Amino acid sequence: MGEATWLNWLLWLPALGMVAVTALPKGRDSLVRSVTFGCMVLQFFIAAILYQRFDGTVAGLQFATDVPWIRDWGVGYRIGLDGLNVLLVSLTAFLGPLVVAGAWNAVHKDVKLFHVMVLFIQFAMLGTFLAQDLFLFYVFWEAMLIPMFLIIGLWGGERRIYATLKFVLYTAFGSILMLAALIYLVLYTHGSSGYMTFDLRHLSGSQLPLNTQLWLLSAFALSFAIKVPMFPLHTWLPDAHVEAPTTGSVILAGVLLKMGTYGFMKLGFPLFPEAARAMMPVIMSLAVISIVYGACLALVQTDIKKIIAYSSISHLGYVMLGLASLDLIGIQGAILQMVSHGLVAGGLFLMVGMIYERTHSRAVADYGGLARMLPVFSVFFTILTLASIGLPTTSGFAGEFMVLLGAFNAAWPAHLAGNDLPLTLAVIAVSGVVLGALYMLWLAQRILFGEARAPHAPLTDLNSRETAILVAIVVAIFAIGLFPGDPLAKTELAASEFQQRVAGGTIQLGSAR
Amino acid sequence: MKLLTVIVLLPLAGFLLNGLLGRRLGRTFVSIVGCGLPILAFLATLKAVLLLQAAGPDAALLEVAYRWASFGDQGFDVAFYFDRLTAVMTLIITGVGSLIHVYSTGYMKDDPGYARYFAYLNLFLFFMLTLVLGRSLLVCFVGWEGVGLASYLLIGFWFEDPAKAAAGKKAFITNRVGDAGFLLGLFLLYWALGTVNMDEINAAFAAPVAPAVSASLVGVLLFIGATGKSAQIPLHVWLPDAMAGPTPVSALIHAATMVTAGVYLVARLHGIYEHAPEASQVVAVIGVLTAFFAATIALVQTDIKKVLAYSTVSQLGLMFLALGVGAYGVAVFHVYTHAFFKACLFLGAGSVIHALGGEQDIRKMGGLWRRIPLTFGTFAVATAAIAGIPPLAGFFSKDEILWFALASQHGGSAALWVLGSAASLLTSFYMFRLLWLTFLTPSRMSHDTEHHVHESPFSMTGVLIVLAALSAIGGFFELPHFLEPLLPIPAVAGSLEHYEHTFVFVAVAVALLGLAAATFMYRRGLARGEALAARFPRLHRILGGKYYIDELYEAVLYRPLHWVSDRVFLGLGDRLLIDGSLHGLAALTRRASGRLSRVQTGQLQWYVAMAVIGVVGCLVWVWRHG
């Protein structure tokens, strides 16, 4: 299996980068940046090759490695690409170099430590996505907290300590419950099958009684819902975003939030399918509440970062709705929406960082008429705004449209069968489309249009480094929006396996006629 | 060669060229690209029409560009579909569109955003062509939202003015409300039929086995989308504000093409509406009410473009009236004639504004006919056309609409006819009022303005002449008959069969009555009109305030939403309940720990005693349970 080596390189490259950066002499900041950037670029190319060679028509893991780690407990170093994580891994690898490039001039304090932390979090995020072993997953899951804690806590804004503690306490609280649940799950499997293993493929075969499933899923779900974040566990997000440095926000919005939805998709629902079905109305309702609630709150914020933060809550609500619809189109849409949100919100946070570097203000009220002052900036901001709204031809539309179509496909038969809840929720979710346009256009109108004013004017427009970053993101957004067929073909098989496993044979969902 | 794809992509190329390079390469380049590519698209359309004609009356050209996404054995294709209905729409869009592009080279000559303007205009054409050429509702929706975007960008073209930027936003969001309805309709159709290709949808509803979905529900949902795009009650509020954009934009987007997208949608999906009498009823009633109320508002407007804007809303209402009574071809006929005379009117208004250096208030005009005779002549022809004076274009289409509103067996009724005719009367009245006040009455211009009045350059007047000619003779082309293989003409109630000619005379009489009344009121200027307004101050205020719909929405929708978001969700939910309870929990933990910590006295002996007690306790427990 020579191919598996590539995947291992992908995962361990940031770790090697950490060692390399640590070994660099003190005070060589630009060297530190270059090494980190080079590492990320290399990693992106590996991911691109893997993405190209990933075969969507084959079920199961590809490029897999399975080496025993702690034999007595059945823990193994098991990683691999499958349809569920291939896009998210690519997204992570894609955003990596952009994040480093975006922070080129933003960080001047402890540059070395900062870049070590960025590589660390990249390592942990890739590990979480790639892990096919529950123990390994948990290790990476927890490891993500450390660099994020430091990035917000050391390089953040004024209330960074409050924000970072809130973030870590929220997440750690969820993680502890997940740990308890996963130990119980492993021990239970040990009891029934006679051997102990953390291998996900074996665990997902275990048959638990419904009651146990409900408890375990609740524990997992709580942990994941905090990360997504879903209403009412979302209040850490706006604080974390506002206080985090640009890099932190981009990583947070771009990749970290998807850990929650990915967790639901990879672990929560497939491990406990019966419980998932039973809890679906609750999850669906919370997803739709998140959509509307996040959008409404975004409407009344005065801080640009907070607007985008609340919009993330809204957009990830769509992801959850798509997953909870248990319809193939909805699930596919959810996966696409994850990637799209990573690109769009990541891009928006990068742009906020760019303007913040110039003006040191994030208050909407401080700005106006940037379209005249910073034409290039405004063009990109408009494109990202429109992608966030979900305008057709952008990735945001592809994701949102498919999620809503899936939700509706699942809801209409339920309605005909006398259950109106899913239909009500789907219709409310469609109304979220209007709210999304409302707050994003309102933001764009106030900062881009009107009389030109900004702190520290006159400002210089984007330089070529910044333009290059944004061009990369915009190209990706349109590529997915116009040609979603290719990524979807890679995920389709996995998505339909997920659907069959969770929806089961009893309930006939999907576009049945 | 994929002809239809080329038609769609030509304006996109224009957008990309002008958008990326336009500012660097100068105005000549921008003008050539900006006008040349739409004209090429027009020529390509002509070629497609020839191909289509050769293929027979109900044939269609079909091109699949690529598969957008697939799910199992189903999927969404990006495919283009070209039949006679598409042909008419595409010809209007590329034809009138090209004319307006040419006009714009004169009108926008000195604007610093010249390249940006043409880029947006080409972008609009791209999306509009996607809308009408798309075979599936999904592709249509892409164009549908895309034209909304182009409209947003062009309304807010002069974005330094916050009011203009706000008007753009209002247009976009109002449209989004409609789009939500469109999406729901699309979802329902996909669930029921497994396809969103519009030809297949029509076929499915015509099939002997009815689809498992209510045609009326789908029809109403899609019509909600149409009300947004075509500015019908209750989503009409954005169109008058949209006049903030440059005048050629108003002519192209907000009169000739984009706003007729709703009409196109309903006509295209006539298969649904034929089997949905309730939905058709809704369409007809909304249409006629919009036609009437918009016409009443237009009576008192003083901004030349606002008058035209409400007139557009009103005319669109008439088109929906036709759709509602099953006369789909007639509605498209009115789309076609309306495109000519309304574009001519708007561009004429643009020429007037251009001549007066930006003045738009008709109370400060008058006597212009002598100074800008070409503009006046074309404007007069178009006014007569919209008023329904025979034998100009508007007469034919409007007459047929009113006839079917009365006589169609697909929901025609006397009430619809009365309201429609009233709207028609008002239209004739306010249009001639506009003509009198702008051109014919003695001048009320300030001396300074009057000094600057000049006829527009040939790039503008030439276009006006072409459009005026089309407004004059366009009606002789029997469009409903041309479209009949696709869009059936409804049967006429038996009792009225022999009275069609009588009603033609009634329609002409109505138009002439409007002309006479306007002449009586405004021949000598504003005085009589103002006296009438003073007699009915309350009515005048209500009309001037546009029935206060904007204020109503503000009070009922926007402000409560804001209040709930700010106070309930943010204040009560996030801050008080969620964060409050978390902070409370944290404080509780801290206080409880404080209490517990008192056990740690620091006294060694106390610790030893505790340890001994603990050990003894363990021993006892082991002894008891071991």
Next chain:
Amino acid sequence: MADTQLLLGLSFVLFALGLVGVMVRRNALVMLMCMELMLNAVILALVTFSLETATLSGAVLVFLIFVVAAAEIAIAIPIVLQLSRQRSSLDVEGYDRLQG
């Protein structure tokens, strides 16, 4: 065997004396000595059991305890010395700064 019981009894008495001493005496030095007493009581018990069962593990543990006791004294005596220098008193009542 009577010897064993006697030795264990002695061990118990020594331990009890040490424990009571630690708990009631206030002088830090005396408390340390009482602790040594307790350790010695344990050593006595271990040696007794070692004899009784005729194995060596008890004796081995005794050496371990010696090491621990030596280490403990090596750390405790300097602490006590520092305390007495600070306050010129060895009364443990006065030293309660470790309270929570």
